[in-house]
Amino acid sequence: MKxxxxxxxxxxxPMARVDNIQxxxxxxxxxxxxxxxxxxxxxxxxxxxxxxxxxxxxxxSYGRGECRAALEVARAYGAVDAVHLQSxxxxxxxxxxxxxxxxxAWVGExxxxxxxxxxxxxxxxxPALVAGHLGWPVVTRVDGFKKxxxxxxxxxxxxxxxxLDAGWKRQVLARYPVVLSVQSGFIxxxxxxxxxxxxxxxxxxxxxxxxxxxxxxxGHAPAVLQALTPPKPRTKRTAxxxxxxxxxxxxxxxxxxxxTKKVEKPKEDEGPRxxxxxxxxxxxxxxxxLRKKEFLSNS
Amino acid sequence: xxxxxxxxxPTVLVLADKSAGDWSTVTLELLGDAELLANKVGWTxxxxxxxxxxxxxxxxxxxxxxxxxxxxxxxxxxxFGPVLVPAQYTHTLRSYLDESMPRLILCPSTPLWVxxxxxxxxxxxxxxxxxxVSVKLNVRSDLELVRNYWNQKTHATWxxxxxxPWVVCLHPGVAGVGRPNPALxxxxxxxxxxVLEENVETLEWFxxxxxxxxxxxxxxxxxxxxxxxxxxxxxxxxxLAELLHAAVxxxxxxxxxxxxxxxxxxxxxxxxxxxxLYMAFGISGASQHLDGMRDAETVVAVNLDKEAxxxxxxxxxxxxxxxxxxxxxxxxxxxxxRAEGARAGAAAALxxx
Ligand SMILES: Cc1cc2nc3c(=O)[nH]c(=O)nc-3n(C[C@H](O)[C@H](O)[C@H](O)COP(=O)(O)OP(=O)(O)OC[C@H]3O[C@@H](n4cnc5c(N)ncnc54)[C@H](O)[C@@H]3O)c2cc1C
Numbered sequence: 001m002k003x004x005x006x007x008x009x010x011x012x013x014p015m016a017r018v019d020n021i022q023x024x025x026x027x028x029x030x031x032x033x034x035x036x037x038x039x040x041x042x043x044x045x046x047x048x049x050x051x052x053x054x055x056x057x058x059x060x061s062y063g064r065g066e067c068r069a070a071l072e073v074a075r076a077y078g079a080v081d082a083v084h085l086q087s088x089x090x091x092x093x094x095x096x097x098x099x100x101x102x103x104x105a106w107v108g109e110x111x112x113x114x115x116x117x118x119x120x121x122x123x124x125x126x127p128a129l130v131a132g133h134l135g136w137p138v139v140t141r142v143d144g145f146k147k148x149x150x151x152x153x154x155x156x157x158x159x160x161x162x163x164l165d166a167g168w169k170r171q172v173l174a175r176y177p178v179v180l181s182v183q184s185g186f187i188x189x190x191x192x193x194x195x196x197x198x199x200x201x202x203x204x205x206x207x208x209x210x211x212x213x214x215x216x217x218x219g220h221a222p223a224v225l226q227a228l229t230p231p232k233p234r235t236k237r238t239a240x241x242x243x244x245x246x247x248x249x250x251x252x253x254x255x256x257x258x259x260t261k262k263v264e265k266p267k268e269d270e271g272p273r274x275x276x277x278x279x280x281x282x283x284x285x286x287x288x289x290l291r292k293k294e295f296l297s298n299s
Numbered sequence: 300x301x302x303x304x305x306x307x308x309p310t311v312l313v314l315a316d317k318s319a320g321d322w323s324t325v326t327l328e329l330l331g332d333a334e335l336l337a338n339k340v341g342w343t344x345x346x347x348x349x350x351x352x353x354x355x356x357x358x359x360x361x362x363x364x365x366x367x368x369x370x371x372x373x374x375x376x377x378x379f380g381p382v383l384v385p386a387q388y389t390h391t392l393r394s395y396l397d398e399s400m401p402r403l404i405l406c407p408s409t410p411l412w413v414x415x416x417x418x419x420x421x422x423x424x425x426x427x428x429x430x431x432v433s434v435k436l437n438v439r440s441d442l443e444l445v446r447n448y449w450n451q452k453t454h455a456t457w458x459x460x461x462x463x464p465w466v467v468c469l470h471p472g473v474a475g476v477g478r479p480n481p482a483l484x485x486x487x488x489x490x491x492x493x494v495l496e497e498n499v500e501t502l503e504w505f506x507x508x509x510x511x512x513x514x515x516x517x518x519x520x521x522x523x524x525x526x527x528x529x530x531x532x533x534x535x536x537x538x539l540a541e542l543l544h545a546a547v548x549x550x551x552x553x554x555x556x557x558x559x560x561x562x563x564x565x566x567x568x569x570x571x572x573x574x575x576l577y578m579a580f581g582i583s584g585a586s587q588h589l590d591g592m593r594d595a596e597t598v599v600a601v602n603l604d605k606e607a608x609x610x611x612x613x614x615x616x617x618x619x620x621x622x623x624x625x626x627x628x629x630x631x632x633x634x635x636x637r638a639e640g641a642r643a644g645a646a647a648a649l650x651x652x
Contacts, residue, residue, distance in 0.1 A: 011449075018453045095457075097426050104421075120450065122410035122516070123429045123468065125417035128385075132421025137386065137498035140414045159502065165318075165411055166544065167507025168382045175498045221461035223426050226443070228453045234432050234445075236475030237331050274605065274616035282617040283627030286599060289615050293597055295519070295543070295576055297321075 003057040005047035005116045007070040009034030034066035036073040038184035039118030044077040045189040056080030075200035076192045087213045100129030113176040127181035138179040312401035325407040325471035334367030345370045360487040365479035374492035385415025391492040392419040408468035429468040509540035519576040522548035526581015542632040566591035581621035584609025
């Protein structure tokens with residue numbers, strides 16, 4: 001089975017601040033020693049499990065120099081080939097739509113059975129977009145790999161477990177070719193020794209296949225990144241006027257669906273509401289609170 | 300099926316989620332945003348629902364209309380059950396898009412919705428943005444969206460322009476639900492969906508259990524500390540979690556005492572959680588614990604000590620015996636509200652992550 005794993009580098013956690021991210025997006029310098037994005041470690045482990053002890057897998061990363069860190073770890077995990085995709089206009093760093101296009105174009109010209117991607121938040125669209133472009137099925141949130149089915153040319157498939165919503169899981173039979181994605185912590189990665197990591201660093205220098213993609217255009221405007229800013233909570237709509245808000249705000253809220261109010265944390269000096277009573281009274285108070293907050297229905 | 304500048308209709312298509320009983324909060328939030336955008340430029344708000352036959356009644360559709368839907372399209376199939384499986388609706392969504400390509404598709408930014416929609420729209424060359432916190436049209440009628448970026452460390456503002464379809468997946472809980480207008484109504488069209496799952500076949504289902512529900516993704520967490528007295532306390536807490544459809548969390552002391560596995564520890568050396576509801580039973584609120592849960596939207600704490608630090612981050616603090624309160628809650632929730640609570644919880648959890 002031919003397995004490709006897509007990996008990417010991240011900033012070390014203490015450096016992940018708006019100013020650093022902004023600078024990193026503008027230009028890459030050797031000072032940005034990236035680290036492997038955690039879900040990609042799970043992706044590497046899955047790729048390793050899928051390829052088995054005798055098989056090797058291919059690791060691919062995209063972007064600029066920072067992707068080196070990801071490829072190094074991939075080599076340490078047993079990737080036999082390391083591929084670095086880049087595009088002339090550098091757009092492969094930012095926009096998931098462009099990245100997915102590029103990955104699909106590259107994969108489409110080769111004969112992989114399985115493409116494994118990390119997906120840190122689980123809501124990254126790239127794995128599904130890649131699958132959609134290729135016309136392949138996708139299984140996201142893979143939680144475990146059970147077994148291969150007996151291989152013959154007409155039916156080649158693997159059994160996987162997938163996490164669904166609200167704690168549900170299912171066991172699926174996925175036919176090749178297929179795109180899989182994993183979140184960090186769900187395919188527990190094995191420890192890679194420092195020695196293997198060092199060997200990977202040395203081995204990588206001569207062993208990365210550089211692929212320059214042509215500037216991709218389909219005649220339509222691409223997504224354009226305008227700005228990076230510190231996170232700011234959005235002004236939230238409310239259905240009912242808050243008794244604590246001013247008369248003007250309450251009136252505004254009552255006047256129409258577009259009326260809004262700012263989400264405010266309770267003021268420091270207001271403090272929490274602390275209630276004393278018997279267990280029954282406290283439980284009833286708690287249920288009233290949960291209903292008021294719409295965690296339980298009122299009926 | 301590729302999109303080659305074919306006519307894009309002046310509509311916003313909202314993908315509505317009713318897989319857990321009632322409309323998920325994010326569905327109503329999406330409708331609020333759709334209505335604002337549509338009113339600005341004269342688009343029509345259409346809603347698409349995938350549901351088991353009979354699961355969406357006319358009064359359910361009226362609720363969507365009250366929040367801004369102008370047309371409701373219900374696609375029915377026995378396989379569309381309480382668990383969302385994206386591959387099951389991809390075919391139906393594509394058939395719909397082949398007939399009528401909306402200008403904008405809005406859907407919940409949860410892993411399975413993003414998966415299903417992204418896989419379905421990719422062949423049309425659509426531009427997709429997930430984990431968005433807001434969306435608007437700028438003066439040039441380009442779409443301007445703000446999304447969480449880089450593990451939520453920054454917000455990134457993007458613009459989508461041009462003629463291809465746009466897809467925006469909205470992070471649940473950020474937009475808020477506006478006031479409904481019950482006087483509004485919308486026609487409901489029912490269609491028979493076709494489910495094609497040729498390449499990924501379900502062999503077995505595993506139902507949820509609070510001890511398996513992922514802490515980081517859970518919309519509700521009930522956590523216990525030394526004050527719940529032992530493994531029996533956690534057994535009762537698990538029962539409560541089941542009734543509220545919450546995940547079970549713990550303080551480090553509870554983990555160190557061997558009452559619950561490490562994978563359930565919340566805090567500096569455990570997991571960082573951001574649920575909408577965090578209920579702390581018998582937890583003192585040491586700074587290392589607070590580090591892992593201070594971003595919870597609503598915190599409720601039960602503790603014997605009136606001065607416990609946990610009360611400083613709680614919206615509601617209850618001074619009392621944690622085990623006794625848990626027992627009472629289980630008793631009160633069990634007979635009448637069990638189904639209700641679980642359903643509401645499932646709805647919330649489905650719209651989460
Ligand atoms: C480097 C470091 C890292 C750490 N990381 C973490 C971490 O990741 N997560 C974490 O949780 N801690 C962590 N800790 C430990 C932390 O400092 C606290 O010791 C721990 O959180 C306390 O757990 P607790 O609240 O369950 O226990 P305690 O502090 O013993 O508190 C028990 C509470 O229960 C109340 N209580 C007792 N009986 C009852 C009853 N019958 N009903 C109601 N309430 C009752 C008491 O009033 C008290 O407030 C870390 C500490 C260090 C030094």
